[in-house]
Amino acid sequence: xxxxxRDDTGARFGMWLFLYTEVxxxxxxxxxxxxxxxxxxxxxxxxxxxxxxxxxxxxxxxxLTSSLTIALAITxxxxxxxxxxxxxxxxTIALAILFLINKYFEWSHEISLGIYPASETLLEMGPGVASxxxxxxxxxxxxxxxxxxxxxxxxxxxxxxxxxxVTSDRYVLLENSALYWHLVDLVWIxxxxxxxxxx
Amino acid sequence: MTTTxxxxxxxxxxxxxxGLLGWLLSTDHKRIGMxxxxxxxxxxxxxxxxxxxxxxxxxxxxxxxxxxxxYNATFTVHGIIMIFLFIIPSIPAAFGNxxxxxxxxxxxxxxxxxxxxxxxxxxxGAVLAVIAIFxxxxxxDTGWTFYVxxxxxxxxxxxxxxxxxxxxxxxxxxxGINFVTTIHRxxxxxxxxxxxxxxxxxxxxxxxxxxxxxxxxxxxxxxVMLERFFGAGLFDAASGGDPILFQHLFWIYSHPAVYIxxxxxxxxxxxxxxxxxxxxxxxxxxxxxxxLAIAFAGSLVWAHHMxxxxxxxxxxxxxxxxxxxVAIPSAIKIFNWISTLYKGSIQLAPPMxxxxxxxxxxxxxxxxxLALGAxxxxxxxxxxxxxxxxxxYTMFGGTGFAFFAALHYxxxxxxxxxxxxxxxxxxxxxxxxGFNVTYMAMQAVGIQGMPRRYYDYLPEFHTLNMVATVxxxxxxxxxxxxxxxxxxxxxxxPVIGMNPWGGATLEWFVPSPPPMENFGEEDPVVTRGPYDxxxxxxxxP
Numbered sequence: 001x002x003x004x005x006r007d008d009t010g011a012r013f014g015m016w017l018f019l020y021t022e023v024x025x026x027x028x029x030x031x032x033x034x035x036x037x038x039x040x041x042x043x044x045x046x047x048x049x050x051x052x053x054x055x056x057x058x059x060x061x062x063x064l065t066s067s068l069t070i071a072l073a074i075t076x077x078x079x080x081x082x083x084x085x086x087x088x089x090x091x092t093i094a095l096a097i098l099f100l101i102n103k104y105f106e107w108s109h110e111i112s113l114g115i116y117p118a119s120e121t122l123l124e125m126g127p128g129v130a131s132x133x134x135x136x137x138x139x140x141x142x143x144x145x146x147x148x149x150x151x152x153x154x155x156x157x158x159x160x161x162x163x164x165x166v167t168s169d170r171y172v173l174l175e176n177s178a179l180y181w182h183l184v185d186l187v188w189i190x191x192x193x194x195x196x197x198x199x
Numbered sequence: 200m201t202t203t204x205x206x207x208x209x210x211x212x213x214x215x216x217x218g219l220l221g222w223l224l225s226t227d228h229k230r231i232g233m234x235x236x237x238x239x240x241x242x243x244x245x246x247x248x249x250x251x252x253x254x255x256x257x258x259x260x261x262x263x264x265x266x267x268x269x270y271n272a273t274f275t276v277h278g279i280i281m282i283f284l285f286i287i288p289s290i291p292a293a294f295g296n297x298x299x300x301x302x303x304x305x306x307x308x309x310x311x312x313x314x315x316x317x318x319x320x321x322x323x324g325a326v327l328a329v330i331a332i333f334x335x336x337x338x339x340d341t342g343w344t345f346y347v348x349x350x351x352x353x354x355x356x357x358x359x360x361x362x363x364x365x366x367x368x369x370x371x372x373x374x375g376i377n378f379v380t381t382i383h384r385x386x387x388x389x390x391x392x393x394x395x396x397x398x399x400x401x402x403x404x405x406x407x408x409x410x411x412x413x414x415x416x417x418x419x420x421x422x423v424m425l426e427r428f429f430g431a432g433l434f435d436a437a438s439g440g441d442p443i444l445f446q447h448l449f450w451i452y453s454h455p456a457v458y459i460x461x462x463x464x465x466x467x468x469x470x471x472x473x474x475x476x477x478x479x480x481x482x483x484x485x486x487x488x489x490x491l492a493i494a495f496a497g498s499l500v501w502a503h504h505m506x507x508x509x510x511x512x513x514x515x516x517x518x519x520x521x522x523x524x525v526a527i528p529s530a531i532k533i534f535n536w537i538s539t540l541y542k543g544s545i546q547l548a549p550p551m552x553x554x555x556x557x558x559x560x561x562x563x564x565x566x567x568x569l570a571l572g573a574x575x576x577x578x579x580x581x582x583x584x585x586x587x588x589x590x591x592y593t594m595f596g597g598t599g600f601a602f603f604a605a606l607h608y609x610x611x612x613x614x615x616x617x618x619x620x621x622x623x624x625x626x627x628x629x630x631x632x633g634f635n636v637t638y639m640a641m642q643a644v645g646i647q648g649m650p651r652r653y654y655d656y657l658p659e660f661h662t663l664n665m666v667a668t669v670x671x672x673x674x675x676x677x678x679x680x681x682x683x684x685x686x687x688x689x690x691x692x693p694v695i696g697m698n699p700w701g702g703a704t705l706e707w708f709v710p711s712p713p714p715m716e717n718f719g720e721e722d723p724v725v726t727r728g729p730y731d732x733x734x735x736x737x738x739x740p
Contacts (some may be wrong), residue, residue: 005306005307006386007309007385010380010382010383010384010385011309011310013379013380013383014309014310014313014376014377014380017376017379017380017410018372018373018627020378020410020411021376021410021411021413021414022414024412024414024415025414025415025417026418026578027415027417027420028414028418028422028448030248030453031447032433032440032448035441035444036439036441042440043439047205117432118432118438119431119433120433122438123437123438126439127437127438127439128434128439129438129439131433131438131440132439132440134431134432134438134439134440135433138422138425138431138433142421147289164630167673175418178209189718
């Protein structure tokens with residue numbers, strides 16, 4: 001009865017709209033950041049220096065590389081190189097996991113120093129530093145959740161590629177997942193300087 | 200007269216799956232629309248019951264039917280259900296789903312499965328909200344606005360209520376994405392932007408607000424939950440946060456949200472007025488663009504809810520000015536409706552009566568909004584029942600009546616049965632009188648200084664509160680008559696043809712109820728505007 005309806009442009013359009021909503025979601029946290037950094041500028045510089053810039057820098061490189069690999073995966077499927085496409089998806093997922101492992105060590109280190117939301121050590125450091133770390137944990141946490149979702153999404157698409165459901169003339173799902181992944185990357189590109197590089 | 204039961208006509212008879220599964224797994228926009236309509240109406244009636252209980256408690260000073268704590272919970276749950284489960288999805292999710300694809304000549308929305316998913320988010324949110332009332336530390340008592348610091352400290356079941364609102368927000372976003380994409384991608388051949396029915400234009404503007412503003416509510420509610428679970432401290436002054444920022448974030452969504460509520464209602468009115476005036480809409484483009492202008496300007500006025508929060512006078516000035524600017528496109532709409540009526544061949548059918556009541560009540564509500572938008576008078580009126588009255592004038596007298604108008608205008612289209620029009624007029628009369636008595640009295644007592652959200656009051660406010668409560672009974676009677684009448688039409692109403700009202704938009708040129716995929720084998724080709732009534736007549740009754 002229902003004849004097949006297919007609209008790749010529409011699907012991409014919808015994805016872009018969804019990405020807007022993600023931007024707004026994060027923008028709430030960026031707004032809070034903007035207000036707090038104006039109010040507690042000195043404390044924010046002090047707190048930022050407590051973060052290890054190397055953890056952040058490595059993660060930035062990791063995510064940028066993963067954006068490249070997922071973009072290459074699209075080129076691969078366009079050229080009908082299924083094996084390469086799947087491999088590139090797997091590499092992207094591996095980089096996502098690397099990012100999360102890195103994050104895990106970074107957070108463990110800070111938590112071992114007693115720095116986490118509502119901890120006594122943090123409250124003793126004063127409202128400015130406390131506000132910095134609260135925002136840092138929740139913004140980075142929300143971002144980490146997005147990394148997890150994005151990696152899962154790419155995993156699902158990789159399976160679909162392997163099963164022949166996503167093909168060289170029907171790959172909008174891979175494109176949309178890649179768009180999502182680029183957004184995850186992009187959010188981090190804003191997070192990194194805002195939290196690690198304030199001088 | 201009629202022998203064929205409803206379920207063997209139109210899209211009700213065509214489904215790949217039988218029975219209940221045919222509904223729960225259907226991706227047909229009409230079935231999803233009917234699911235929404237059923238749930239939304241149920242939720243509305245529940246919240247009406249709570250509202251009547253509030254009015255009963257306020258009948259006279261002192262404690263009558265509920266304690267102060269119960270009263271707080273009652274107005275909170277009334278607000279949460281009415282806002283998140285009724286008004287926001289009412290017209291866009293129910294009538295938007297039913298009509299949008301047909302009005303633009305499409306077979307369905309762009310993402311039918313996501314459309315179904317959005318209904319599941321809606322129903323999950325509804326179930327969670329109901330669970331929140333009966334579990335945990337008792338029903339939430341924060342008011343629907345969840346203001347911190349109270350919402351982060353109260354022991355009542357705020358977590359679940361907030362999570363329910365978060366789910367409903369997600370549902371709203373998905374509907375928004377779907378509608379914007381559908382309007383861009385699936386218009387039929389010949390359905391140019393200039394031929395879109397104005398209802399579609401308002402849905403378009405609404406969908407953009409849903410997409411752009413709702414995530415802000417999402418993050419705000421997430422932060423309230425984090426604050427409660429982990430002591431996140433982002434809104435807590437002791438750990439460097441700021442409670443006022445909650446109000447900003449909350450209203451950055453929740454003020455545009457009132458335009459999510461009112462814009463589709465304006466769209467409904469813009470469909471009904473020309474049909475029953477037998478005249479094309481006066482100022483089509485002004486109407487279309489004013490919808491977008493309201494959506495845009497309405498996104499920049501959030502802090503007018505916060506004049507009493509201690510923000511700077513300069514900020515108050517700016518937000519006051521911006522608030523006044525929103526009145527311009529709103530007034531354009533009212534003038535254009537009235538110009539359409541002018542010298543029209545007006546038929547006072549039930550949908551038209553509801554639409555006319557909308558214009559009057561929305562105008563009163565809108566003008567009251569200016570009294571609140573002006574900083575000087577707002578300081579006097581802030582947190583009084585005038586605000587509550589104003590809000591109900593726009594949301595109930597406006598959107599609520601537009602919802603009733605839409606029910607009387609379009610429900611026959613989707614059931615194929617006509618209700619008793621005389622009874623409908625009686626219910627309209629009761630609703631109109633009951634509504635105005637209730638909320639005019641509420642506004643008046645607010646000007647005298649009665650604070651909102653108080654379960655007890657001084658004796659000098661007694662008379663007007665009594666009047667408001669009596670008004671609420673007339674209103675309730677009107678609702679009973681209206682819903683019984685509509686419900687009876689489903690079983691025993693006379694069968695109608697394609698076009699009972701003489702409408703010129705596409706939905707009136709498909710059978711009632713429409714078949715699966717709306718247009719049969721061939722895609723429609725549109726050759727005329729939505730309000731071109733030449734040669735279009737209503738079916739003989």
